[in-house]
Amino acid sequence: MSMLAHLLARFVRNGRLTVIHHDDARESFGSGRDGPDVTVRLHDAKVQRELFFNPELAAAEAYMDGRLTFENGGRVLDLLTLFSVNRAGLGSHPVQQALRKVWRALKRRHQSNRVGQAAANVSSHYDHPRAFYELWLDETMSYSCAYFSRPDMSLKEAQVAKMRHIAAKLAIEPGMTVAEIGSGWGGLATYLAAVCGAKVTAINVSPDQLAASRDRVAQAGVADRVTFFEKDYRELTGTFDRVVSVGMMEHVGVAHFDDYFATVKRLCGRDGYAMIHAIGRMSPPGTTAPFIRKYIFPGGYVPALSEVFASTERCGLWVDDCEVLRLHYYWTIKAWRENFEAVRDEVVAMQGERFARMWEFYLAAVELGFRDGSNMVYQLLLSERRDAVPVTRDFITEREAELATREGVLPWRST
Template sequence: MNLDKVFYQNFMKNLFADPCEVRYWDGNVVNYGEGEAQFRIGFNEPIGKKEIISDLSLAFGEGYMQKKIDIEGSVQKVIESIYRKQDSPLNQKNPYVKWAKILSNNIIKTNNIIKSKENIQYHYDIGNDFYRLWLDETMTYSCAYFKSPEDTLTQAQINKVDHILGKLNLQPGQTLLDIGCGWGELILTAAKTYQVKALGITLSSEQYARVLERIQNEGLQDLVEVQLMDYREIKGRNFDRVVSVGMIEHVGKEHLEEYFSTVKNLLSEGGVSLLHCITGYEESAINSWFNKYIFPGGYIPAVQELVSLMASNRFYLIDLESLREHYTRTLEHWAQNFEKSLPIIQKMKDETFIRMWRLYLNSCAASFHCGNIDLHQFLFTKGVNNSWPLTREYLYP
């Protein structure tokens, strides 16, 4: 047996927490672990040992995209099996397992206004027709809120918007800014339900066009506006409420302070902001595969990092809620919808793109389910706001 094959044998033996079957490029099939294989990994050709050791996420991600690797079974379960093996105390010092760390690449990029627009357009401007195939009816591309396991994805997304708007305790005539408004569901609902004046901003031209169309179709021009712009470009305006859903992950570590100082300038004194975002338990850039193919310039902030920045900008944190398993369910719905729409997607995108997107959705679901990352909603005020409800009962009338 050659040295590369020896390396692979040892590496695969220590990579997964569940029993699995591995088919190597020479046709040799090896079973690892005890019991029936939970999934099967097939190597159609070897991936360089140096590539695996230096950056497993990129090596395996590209290997799967390029059909060097095939997966039979649930892609989500494969990723979860890796995570559970990594977290085992018995394997923390294992030289093979430490190579499998997936959340460790500290890529720093300057997300200035020009670069931020490029990064957002890379991910979001690949066609509304594509997103429409696997998102829900509201075209909401963020963590849903499941009041019941039986909720449909559409109902859960409606629940999420209602949950956020309820937390903001909106009153008629107030002004609301949505930073990174997506396809507009939140600002449109806010205007219709609470009679507030809402501004949504986005860097995606595809999203902007769709939101503008919805505003006109629903006759909400007097209450809702949308702008194709960076939040740092808003000048001379103040808002009673500022909300941001799934946007700060695109800001980058070096611009987090700028985000909070900008929100402080945009909020009226005593105003309230809600930040809905993916969080980590340690400061870490997204891995290099995600940075290269999914969210260039992305960064997952740590909870303590965000709370510290709120305090330094004289924000008062009044509510913090984790929705981690809600995001697991959301991603599982998206992944299922993606597979159901595969015959149509195959006419729109090539196989490399399809494998990339499948890996993205399933690996995110695995990351949330295993607790590698979380989803939090932070509610905070600019300065002291003594008029806020004393209990959370206002959220659940």
């Protein structure tokens, strides 16, 4: 039995995986029950060795390079679903256990996000052409977890609902000052200025996103109320009534959590408070998957809440509220993947076949991480003063209803 066959026999228990080797030999693994039936073809002998030593990364790279292909109409999502329903078996293999020990030992090095390095890590993901993201994101250009207050909402409705939910938690009054750490394509800053009447100072380290954001607030007629800066979060000065950070903490790295929360505390001052929206895990601390770390989010890390709360404790912050969104990101990413599949030919024309395959693998992997794995999204309200935030949650629902009446026709791009 080959090394790969030994691994797969131990790993694949649910569903079935059929492997056609480069010499046309076939091997099948699994019960055929409780999972997909997937057939892959390996186009050279080297793929077999690579898959044994690092299956998560090697499967992605082999697919990106066309050295692993699917038979019988199979898709990346099918293969990754097979991985997902058998994840316990893979983790129990001695070679994989040894590999994970190495990753844990290198965890802080992998998450190095010093000033300057952080910008380089972010730009590797976000500075693809804006037109690429426009192909498969919704009209708001929101690239973070939406909020499905109803299961039948469209993606655009759920993204606006996310902005409304965040704005309600911030309890912004007209004229209040808001610092946004990691502003994406400017959707939330636009909402806070146009709907809430806030004065927003937003920072980002992606020049392309900043250019798009400035266009957006100008189009919305609120350019006089929103200022964008190309800065690292540690370089922002001043104090603000509110601080908000959406989908940015995942790029901080556990070694820099204290820097991040100390900065949030400083920007809030004594009387303000902050709303943090980020991806977390319900399991103990871990590491970033090798494919995601190498190709998608270098320097990124999804923390356990124990790591987050340990840092807020060290920084002397009250966690006034914590909400865990469990399936919302699964629904969001599923919509992104389906949108991406519908425009795949356009992506290939714009970015090339290898890039399209990489993005297919990424979207399918993270979708399943939120459906079958330990990933979730959390929202925190943080303050220095224990009474900076209302002491009951009723204000959130009340504010959401009020904000919905003010939204009118927001200036999102047309489809």
